[in-house]
Amino acid sequence: MRSRETEQGSGATAGFLSLLLVILVVATVYIFAARIWPMPPSITRVGDWIDSQYRLTLWITGIIFVMAQLGLAWMVFRYRDHGQKVRFVRGSHVLEVIWTTATLVLFMALGAMAVHAWSQVHFVAPAPGALQIDVMAEQFTWNFRYAGPDGKFAPAEPKNYNDSLGNPFGIDPDSKDKDDIVSPILVVPVDQEVELRMESKDVIHDFYVRELRIKQDIVPGMIIPIHFTPRVIGRYELMCAQLCGMGHNRMHSYLEVVSETDFQKWLKQQEAENQQ
Ligand SMILES: [Cu+2]
Incomplete structure (x- = not known):
């Protein structure tokens, strides 16, 4: 018992x-x-x-x-x-x-x-007059393209891709609009709406800036738009949030939000470098 x-x-x-x-x-x-x-x-x-x-x-x-x-x-x-x-x-x-x-x-x-x-x-389109910037994601870098002094994007094609010559977007070298500015960091003016049109050259990457509360996949073969209006000047880390390959951990850049004056100054600097 x-x-x-x-x-x-x-x-x-x-x-x-x-x-x-x-x-x-x-x-x-x-x-x-x-x-x-x-x-x-x-x-x-x-x-x-x-x-x-x-x-x-x-x-x-x-x-x-x-x-x-x-x-x-x-x-x-x-x-x-x-x-x-x-x-x-x-x-x-x-x-x-x-x-x-x-x-x-x-x-x-x-x-x-x-x-x-x-x-x-x-689902809501950016207001007319938003600053357009193209984003190219690839293993394992970010590039950002601005229209340049003429305000127009030059035609770009994959056959012109050439990273070693500083042409990751494949901008047509014979185009009269080829004054586009290409930068490895994303510089934007404060309080101005920005529209990013994002594409990827190889695998799925993901645009992630914590302060923007935006995390957006970038899929090869698609142009994915996203827009935001940053309100605080500062430097924010921009990461790839998709495990996109062996160098994924290196795939980061910065979003720099600057004053309108500093932005114009930066553009001028980039244009001057372009002409050299
Ligand atoms: Cu990536």
């Missing part, structure tokens, strides 16, 4: 498991509340919307997470084995339907609220 002690054996396990759940909740909440890995501040209006959407989602799911895990810890402890008779419980269809529907409504609503910020970047 089994002793009374072995019958009560699961009490300690239940206590330990519920304690573990409480520790899990406290540690998780601490990581978020103490902002251990904070995002750098956003520098665009759309970035601010994305941040507030993210915070809202985090609050709602966070509260549910804490309640669910603490509830679980309580149940594990409350209904631990202390030698009582086991009782069969048949669950509740009504409750199942209620919480499934509530989850569905919650997720649909959060998704619907996020559509606004998403569509501002992907």
Whole structure:
């Protein structure tokens, strides 16, 4: 015959498991509340919307997470084995339907609220007069092309690609509009809308600037547009966020947001270098 002690054996396990759940909740909440890995501040209006959407989602799911895990810890402890008779419980269809529907409504609503910020970047065209810049991603560099002094982009073709001659875009060398400026860093004036038209020469790359809250895949064979208006002068790291090959870790550049005067100065410098 089994002793009374072995019958009560699961009490300690239940206590330990519920304690573990409480520790899990406290540690998780601490990581978020103490902002251990904070995002750098956003520098665009759309970035601010994305941040507030993210915070809202985090609050709602966070509260549910804490309640669910603490509830679980309580149940594990409350209904631990202390030698009582086991009782069969048949669950509740009504409750199942209620919480499934509530989850569905919650997720649909959060998704619907996020559509606004998403569509501002992907479905709304930039205002006329936005600064056009072409982006060429390739293993493992970034290049940015500006229209140059004539304000027109020269025709470009893959057959003219020549990285060693500083022509990663394949600009037609005989074109009269060939004064385009090509730069390895993305320099833009502050408070001016910028439209990037991004293409890739080889594999899928991904344009990622944390401060813009933009992460956009660049797919070979497609020209993918994206637009933003930076509001804060500064130097921000621009990374490739797709594992695009052995040199992926080296594939980064900078987004430099400068004043309008500095931007014009920079353009003049680039033009002068072009003519040498
Ligand atoms: Cu890449």
